[in-house]
Each structure stands twice: as C-alpha cells, then as structure tokens.
Amino acid sequence: MRSVDDAFIIYETICSKCTEWKLEFWCVSLNLKKTFDKLEYGPLFDALRQQNIGVGYLSLLASIYCEQTGRVGKSHTFPIHRGVKQGDIISPVIFNAGLEMALRRWKTTIGQRGIMIDTGDLLTNIRYADDLILYATSSDDICFMLEALQNELRNVGLHLNPSKTKAFTSKNNLQPMFLDIAGNFVDVMTNNETHKYLGRKLCAQLSVRSAVQLSFRVQCAWM
Numbered sequence: 001m002r003s004v005d006d007a008f009i010i011y012e013t014i015c016s017k018c019t020e021w022k023l024e025f026w027c028v029s030l031n032l033k034k035t036f037d038k039l040e041y042g043p044l045f046d047a048l049r050q051q052n053i054g055v056g057y058l059s060l061l062a063s064i065y066c067e068q069t070g071r072v073g074k075s076h077t078f079p080i081h082r083g084v085k086q087g088d089i090i091s092p093v094i095f096n097a098g099l100e101m102a103l104r105r106w107k108t109t110i111g112q113r114g115i116m117i118d119t120g121d122l123l124t125n126i127r128y129a130d131d132l133i134l135y136a137t138s139s140d141d142i143c144f145m146l147e148a149l150q151n152e153l154r155n156v157g158l159h160l161n162p163s164k165t166k167a168f169t170s171k172n173n174l175q176p177m178f179l180d181i182a183g184n185f186v187d188v189m190t191n192n193e194t195h196k197y198l199g200r201k202l203c204a205q206l207s208v209r210s211a212v213q214l215s216f217r218v219q220c221a222w223m
Contacts, residue, residue, distance in 0.1 A: 004198045007126045007133070014115065014123070014135065015206050018170045025115060026142040026171075028179075028186065029197050030132040031164035032153070036091065037083040039098045040157035041065055044084075047101035047156075048094065061094070082157055092129065098156050099130065106145075106152040113141040131198055139179065142167065146181045162186050166195040168204045 011027075018025045032038075048058060068080040084091040107124060114122035115135045124145070126133045134149070136142040150160050162184040169188065178185040189195060189204035194212060196202075203212040 004128055007128050007198060008200065010123070010126055011133065011202075015170070015209065019206050024137060024169065024171050026136045026139060026167060026169045028134045028142055028146060028165060028167045029195055029202070030134065030149075031161040032130055033159045033161045035130040035158060036086065036095060038157045038159065039084060039095055040082045043101065043156040044094060044098045047097045050101060051097055053097075096129070099127075099158070102152040102156050102158070103127070103149075105155075106149045109148045109152070110145050113137075113145055128198060133197070139169070143179050143181060146179070146186070150182060150184075160184065168195070168202065170206055 014025060014027075017023070045058065045062070048061070064085075069077040070080050071077045084095050103125070110124065112122065113136055114124035115137055117123050123135050125135065134142060134145055136145055146160075153159065160181070162181065165186050167179055167186050167188045174188065174190050177188045177190075179188060191205055192208070192212070193204045194201045194216075195204075201212055201216040203209045
C-alpha cells in the first residue's frame, strides 16, 4: 500500500460486498507491544539478507548496531540487543523488512484461509507500517490465523497486545464475546462500539459505519 487511503478502500469494499450479499466475514485490528523497541537483531539481519540487501549495506548496518550500550541516568551501562534506533530515518524501513519476513512465513502456515477476491487471490491482511488488519470468513479461521501470526511475530521478538487488539464481524446478533488466542482474550466489538485505526473510527455495526465516521471527522474538524 502507498497510503492509508488504500487500506480504507479495501476495507470499505469488503464491508460493502459482504453486507450486500449477507456474507460472514471477520476482521481483527492488531496492536503490537512497543514494536520498534522489540525487534531482535538476529531475525532482522536474516530478513535483510532474504530480501537481497547488498553485503556492503549489511556491513554498514552491522557496524551501526554492533556492541550498542545504554545507560539510564548515572547507572552502569548495559548492552542493547534489540530494537531499531529511535529517530533514525532508516529505522521504519528496516523494521518493515523484519515484519515482512514474519508475515511471509505466516502466509505459508495459514493455507487457504482469508477472503477470496475477484482475481482469485486470497485477501489475508492489510498492513500499513505496524498497523495490521486480518481478514477471514469465520471465527475459527480468524483464531487460527491470529495464533499462527502470534507465533511468527514472537520469532522476531514482537508480541501481540491483546487488550488493544479488537475484532469485529458482519455476523448479526452476537452476544458480547471474546476470541481465545492461545490463552489471550481478544474483545469482539458489538453494536455501536468503535475502534480507532489509522486515524479513523471503525464501527462494529457496519450499517452505520459511514455515519459514525462522518461524525468523527466533523468532531475532529471542530477540535
């Protein structure tokens, strides 16, 4: 994707088609814990090599990240073994490389789960930086995909934040419920509950999603 608008065009298309044809679909908006601070160097450099970054660039990055130390106040120095540098303009790029490796591995484990689109491809996720939405056609599929992704993220040092991860669905008449993801409970939004994603509000009740979003944008404009 080139902009946040691409993410919302896809989301709106899926919502519109599934609402029109009364098809069940599930979305989960993921929140990760301290993403830039957690990515481990071993998997990061494996990802850069897999994505054909030149040896010269790898050596330069290795010299920047090798033998880093930190200090809090007047405490003793301690070694730093993970996390990309805060404020460095290249940090988002190399972070994306590490996350891309985790997602590529994840896609090989989830089989044919996702939403089939017109081209015959499966839509499994939309990602903008570290903001992800997963798509599936059933609660069982979305749970499997989430557990698999959680395992792959853990392999590169990243962790899901269940309390800030939200699920929603086109399925009607849901009682308040949770998805059990390997012992972590993810809240499924119902009725008029909303969740903020990439600066916009997503509403659990799809039939009023446009009105909710318009009200939110008006509120932001007045503020």
